[in-house]
Amino acid sequence: MNATGANQPTIQFLGAAGTVTGSRFLLECGDTRVLVDCGMFQGLKELRLKNWENFPVEPESIDAVVLTHAHLDHCGYLPRLVKLGFGGPVYLTEYTGKLAEVILRDSARIQTEDAAWALKKGFSKHNPPVALYGEPDVDTTLKQFQPTAFYTQTQVATETFVTFHPAGHILGASFIEVEFFGKRLLFTGDLGRPDHPLLRAPGAFPEGQFDAVITESTYGDREHDARSTDFPTVINTTIDRGGSVLIPAFAVDRTEVILVRLRELIEEGKIRNVPIYADSPMALRALAFYRDAIDKHSPEIRDDIAETWQGRDPFNPGQLVELMTVDESKSINTPPQPSIIISASGMATGGRVVHHLRGMLPNPKHTVVLVGYQAAGTRGRNLLEGAKEVKMHGEMVPVEAQIASIQEFSVHADGNELMQWIGVAKDRIKKIFVIHGEEGAQEAVVKRVEDELHITAVAPTDAQHFTL
Numbered sequence: 001m002n003a004t005g006a007n008q009p010t011i012q013f014l015g016a017a018g019t020v021t022g023s024r025f026l027l028e029c030g031d032t033r034v035l036v037d038c039g040m041f042q043g044l045k046e047l048r049l050k051n052w053e054n055f056p057v058e059p060e061s062i063d064a065v066v067l068t069h070a071h072l073d074h075c076g077y078l079p080r081l082v083k084l085g086f087g088g089p090v091y092l093t094e095y096t097g098k099l100a101e102v103i104l105r106d107s108a109r110i111q112t113e114d115a116a117w118a119l120k121k122g123f124s125k126h127n128p129p130v131a132l133y134g135e136p137d138v139d140t141t142l143k144q145f146q147p148t149a150f151y152t153q154t155q156v157a158t159e160t161f162v163t164f165h166p167a168g169h170i171l172g173a174s175f176i177e178v179e180f181f182g183k184r185l186l187f188t189g190d191l192g193r194p195d196h197p198l199l200r201a202p203g204a205f206p207e208g209q210f211d212a213v214i215t216e217s218t219y220g221d222r223e224h225d226a227r228s229t230d231f232p233t234v235i236n237t238t239i240d241r242g243g244s245v246l247i248p249a250f251a252v253d254r255t256e257v258i259l260v261r262l263r264e265l266i267e268e269g270k271i272r273n274v275p276i277y278a279d280s281p282m283a284l285r286a287l288a289f290y291r292d293a294i295d296k297h298s299p300e301i302r303d304d305i306a307e308t309w310q311g312r313d314p315f316n317p318g319q320l321v322e323l324m325t326v327d328e329s330k331s332i333n334t335p336p337q338p339s340i341i342i343s344a345s346g347m348a349t350g351g352r353v354v355h356h357l358r359g360m361l362p363n364p365k366h367t368v369v370l371v372g373y374q375a376a377g378t379r380g381r382n383l384l385e386g387a388k389e390v391k392m393h394g395e396m397v398p399v400e401a402q403i404a405s406i407q408e409f410s411v412h413a414d415g416n417e418l419m420q421w422i423g424v425a426k427d428r429i430k431k432i433f434v435i436h437g438e439e440g441a442q443e444a445v446v447k448r449v450e451d452e453l454h455i456t457a458v459a460p461t462d463a464q465h466f467t468l
């Protein structure tokens, strides 16, 4: 019997409601429980603390987990769920599995280091401080992965069938068609854009009637600029004044997309052929999987990319330097000559990029280029909003460097793209749940869905239940 007290299929929103992190959606009917995505909460402290709350149902009572993609806010809670007793299968695509391993191992390392740091400094609500999960939990989690082909309907639990379709967001990413006790649902996951340089555009909206669509709305209240000239201009002006460009970038996908764009700009003679440093061990591991997927022409890779680049490297613009060790990374904290540095994390919340920021922010000749979504409460967001100083390693660092924001690398559909993608099926959808957006974005999409598509739309609140 589920929480509504009836043997009717229900959905409960256990995250990404009014925020962009913690995607976790529980489908229940009778004794069957399937969780779609299992993300970690990130950003503001009040959100991060939610990772420590009890999971709303017994983790061992969940039959299966289905993952849309490998980003931490969609898979980062999984080892915690396993640690708390979930022992069932995790259905995902081949490259979501490979990237999730890279991302979860990195996350376990950060959790463990944070706990050790809290122990040393004596601040923690746990005594002694504990990690949300560690490497052994990740090892157990990986054994539960069930790599699943695109386009093929797979049974994952009683009367529950899923089909993965390429979403054009990151390697392996999918939107998922779910049949749950006779109800047809579609989870967009994170929906990509038609112009990803490596990945196929999001697949067409599937045929047939849908009882509900659960859509993201990250950029639902804005429109991306068409490919602008800003990026090369920002690079050239910085290099002309003897400075370097620092790009905080998500290790997975964003680094790959930026490297491809830099190679194109150098080939076209639009920017100078300066050294380019890829400084994130996680990004370099992900890069290897992108190269592998191109070589194998995995279904989510664009045909033209697979044909042109099979056996060649689309990521090296000429002077690509891959920095693996900490010492190599430290050597460019204050770059000795004009160069371009791509380093994680993407919102400057941690990782090697923080050390580079500390070295480069006080110097007006350098430029920090923000290329991705910057969640509320992160250093990246503070820089974007014009902070004159930012706190790093317990110290205030003055911001004298130029700060630029470039939209062309976004891997989320904007409001118009979302409406177009869903709009083709507007007569076949009963209801739309709008999730995965900060305040303003969810409401904007709800309004557009109702005004333009004439479909009932709801922005669920945290933990809210609905009968399907």
Ligand SMILES: [Zn+2]
Pocket (backbone or CB within 6 Å): 069, 071, 169, 190
């Ligand atoms: Zn994502």
